[in-house]
Amino acid sequence: MIKTKDLAFSYQGKVNFNFPDIQIENGETLLITGGSGKGKTTLLHLLGGLLRPKKGSILIDETSIATLSDKKLDQFRGKNIGLVLQQSHFVEAFSVLENISMASWLATGKKSEEKAKSLLKQLDLEDQMHKLTSQLSIGQQQRVSIARALINEPKLLLADEPTSSLDDENAFKVADLLSSLSKEYKASLIIVTHDQRLKDRFSNQISL
Amino acid sequence: MITKLAWKNIWFKPLNTVLSVILLTASVAIISLLILLQEQFEKQFSSNIDGVDVVLGAQGSPLQLILSSVYQVDAPTGNISYDDAKIWMKHPFVKSAIPLAFGDNYRGFKIVGTTPEYLEKFGGKVISGKIFDKNLEVVVGSEIAKKLNIKVGDKFFGSHGDALEGEVHEEFEYVVSGIASQTGKVVDNLILSNIQSVWQMHDNHEHSEAEENPDHGEEGHMHFEGDEQEHHDHETHPENTASVSENGKEITAVLIKFRNKMGFVTWPRLVAQNTKMQAASPAVEINRLFSLFGIGLEALQYLAYGIMLISGISIFIALYNTLKERKYEFALLRVSGASRLQLLSLVLFESILLCFTGFILGTIVGRIALVLISSTTDEQYKMTFDPFAFVWEKEGILFIVTIFVGILAALIPAVKAYRLNISKTLANA
Numbered sequence: 124m125i126k127t128k129d130l131a132f133s134y135q136g137k138v139n140f141n142f143p144d145i146q147i148e149n150g151e152t153l154l155i156t157g158g159s160g161k162g163k164t165t166l167l168h169l170l171g172g173l174l175r176p177k178k179g180s181i182l183i184d185e186t187s188i189a190t191l192s193d194k195k196l197d198q199f200r201g202k203n204i205g206l207v208l209q210q211s212h213f214v215e216a217f218s219v220l221e222n223i224s225m226a227s228w229l230a231t232g233k234k235s236e237e238k239a240k241s242l243l244k245q246l247d248l249e250d251q252m253h254k255l256t257s258q259l260s261i262g263q264q265q266r267v268s269i270a271r272a273l274i275n276e277p278k279l280l281l282a283d284e285p286t287s288s289l290d291d292e293n294a295f296k297v298a299d300l301l302s303s304l305s306k307e308y309k310a311s312l313i314i315v316t317h318d319q320r321l322k323d324r325f326s327n328q329i330s331l
Numbered sequence: 332m333i334t335k336l337a338w339k340n341i342w343f344k345p346l347n348t349v350l351s352v353i354l355l356t357a358s359v360a361i362i363s364l365l366i367l368l369q370e371q372f373e374k375q376f377s378s379n380i381d382g383v384d385v386v387l388g389a390q391g392s393p394l395q396l397i398l399s400s401v402y403q404v405d406a407p408t409g410n411i412s413y414d415d416a417k418i419w420m421k422h423p424f425v426k427s428a429i430p431l432a433f434g435d436n437y438r439g440f441k442i443v444g445t446t447p448e449y450l451e452k453f454g455g456k457v458i459s460g461k462i463f464d465k466n467l468e469v470v471v472g473s474e475i476a477k478k479l480n481i482k483v484g485d486k487f488f489g490s491h492g493d494a495l496e497g498e499v500h501e502e503f504e505y506v507v508s509g510i511a512s513q514t515g516k517v518v519d520n521l522i523l524s525n526i527q528s529v530w531q532m533h534d535n536h537e538h539s540e541a542e543e544n545p546d547h548g549e550e551g552h553m554h555f556e557g558d559e560q561e562h563h564d565h566e567t568h569p570e571n572t573a574s575v576s577e578n579g580k581e582i583t584a585v586l587i588k589f590r591n592k593m594g595f596v597t598w599p600r601l602v603a604q605n606t607k608m609q610a611a612s613p614a615v616e617i618n619r620l621f622s623l624f625g626i627g628l629e630a631l632q633y634l635a636y637g638i639m640l641i642s643g644i645s646i647f648i649a650l651y652n653t654l655k656e657r658k659y660e661f662a663l664l665r666v667s668g669a670s671r672l673q674l675l676s677l678v679l680f681e682s683i684l685l686c687f688t689g690f691i692l693g694t695i696v697g698r699i700a701l702v703l704i705s706s707t708t709d710e711q712y713k714m715t716f717d718p719f720a721f722v723w724e725k726e727g728i729l730f731i732v733t734i735f736v737g738i739l740a741a742l743i744p745a746v747k748a749y750r751l752n753i754s755k756t757l758a759n760a
Contacts, residue, residue, distance in 0.1 A: 173666070206666050212660060
């Protein structure tokens with residue numbers, strides 16, 4: 124469950140954002156839309172604990188992440204928040220499987236290779252798992268980053284324009300996976316996008 | 332996992348890595364080679380001086396006298412009269428005096444006429460057979476026995492001079508009476524006989540070869556008046572051991588040990604004032620030699636540290652350059668739960684791993700070089716170096732310096748990774 128209250132942020136005191144309160148339950152999906160410059164990505168980074176709010180509170184389950192120390196926040200983020208970005212980045216020197224085990228190791232100290240393998244199977248990436256990530260297509264890369272975001276069974280899954288660089292077929296595939304897997308893992312899913320294809324698909328939306 | 336990531340990252344961009352590792356390997360190899368050479372060289376040189384306060388020999392370069400008579404590496408300065416030398420050997424200041432006479436070699440190994448005290452001075456014992464007693468009996472050093480597979484009772488002919496190709500003395504045959512124990516000093520590579528053997532060998536040689544060999548009297552070889560051969564020595568030797576007269580005979584040098592410090596000060600001066608011989612101190616000459624070497628060694632060492640500095644810069648540039656491409660990777664690791672410290676240690680680790688690899692390779696390459704050098708010096712100077720010896724203190728310092736270079740090179744990139752702004756990095760993606 125995610126709950127924000129009176130969230131505000133400013134970049135060096137010049138650009139100010141005030142965000143509407145958000146509340147979604149586990150397994151639910153929320154689409155955040157809005158034109159560029161409205162602070163979509165800023166809100167996502169606030170929710171993901173990558174930025175600290177100027178004021179207001181963010182509750183993920185019972186934890187107020189705005190007041191966590193840096194170190195605790197790093198740990199909390201690793202365990203409870205999964206992030207999917209418009210462009211996927213990976214540890215280039217690692218294979219697909221190692222990239223996912225790495226995310227598990229950083230959060231929990233365990234490599235959970237079996238779980239990573241079954242997740243990759245679920246995402247139809249079984250044959251790619253020993254390849255380098257640079258050898259995959261963009262659609263495949265996006266699915267690997269979904270697997271990476273889900274390996275630690277996070278409470279909150281954040282997606283920043285996850286489909287905008289994909290063709291229709293892959294965009295729908297990714298959207299389906301995001302919504303079905305977040306339900307399966309009982310994670311709240313928040314997608315930031317201006318992609319019309321997603322707007323048509325998810326009904327629960329707010330606009331900034 | 333961080334170690335694995337660091338290791339994989341290093342080899343993901345192999346060209347940068349190989350350059351840095353090669354530079355590091357080169358510098359570590361040079362430095363560790365110098366450390367080993369210097370250490371073992373000085374040890375070998377110093378250990379051979381033990382028990383020799385001065386060397387009495389013919390006039391000429393004192394360093395040459397020391398090198399030839401103590402280390403057996405240079406040509407002798409010339410010969411001195413045994414009669415003259417005996418006066419000074421019996422001087423009250425002198426505790427012990429070991430005469431040396433050079434003349435022949437066997438397959439490049441010098442045959443030295445001396446007394447059994449010479450072997451004892453080096454702490455050597457006869458481990459099989461017995462010490463040389465009669466003329467033409469020899470005790471063979473342990474290294475020679477091993478290399479040429481010589482056993483007690485074997486017989487061989489010596490060749491004239493110190494060159495392998497010297498003319499063979501076919502008139503007399505040496506008999507191996509004993510094999511010496513291993514001492515790690517020059518005596519391991521010498522064949523020892525009594526002085527009379529050397530005289531006897533050249534006595535007859537002189538007779539047969541004198542007419543055909545006008546330039547025979549070159550320095551360092553035994554030569555004397557053959558017609559005094561009949562005069563027998565009645566003082567010290569029983570008839571059966573010394574069949575050659577001491578009168579008018581020459582030797583090459585005498586190793587002197589004094590009873591007290593007084594001898595050290597006055598005895599060499601007395602020799603210089605009263606005779607045509609010289610007394611040279613091995614300690615002084617070897618110090619002089621080392622200080623000459625020292626300049627060269629030091630210069631090489633500076634060069635090696637210079638290479639290490641360059642390799643440090645090369646690591647720095649490689650890390651710094653890839654930082655731009657890798658900042659997404661770093662941001663992503665942070666998103667996945669990595670702390671700032673983990674990123675800092677990742678970058679430091681990569682650099683330290685490189686340096687560690689370079690150090691290990693350098694240590695190995697340095698030792699391979701030492702083996703090569705050792706085989707050359709063994710051939711030419713009968714001097715070997717042990718590649719498996721470790722000079723823990725100096726090599727430890729070298730290791731610390733290497734790792735320090737690694738840390739220093741990675742410091743700025745590591746701090747940059749530590750301070751990376753994840754949100755900004757990902758937002759601009």
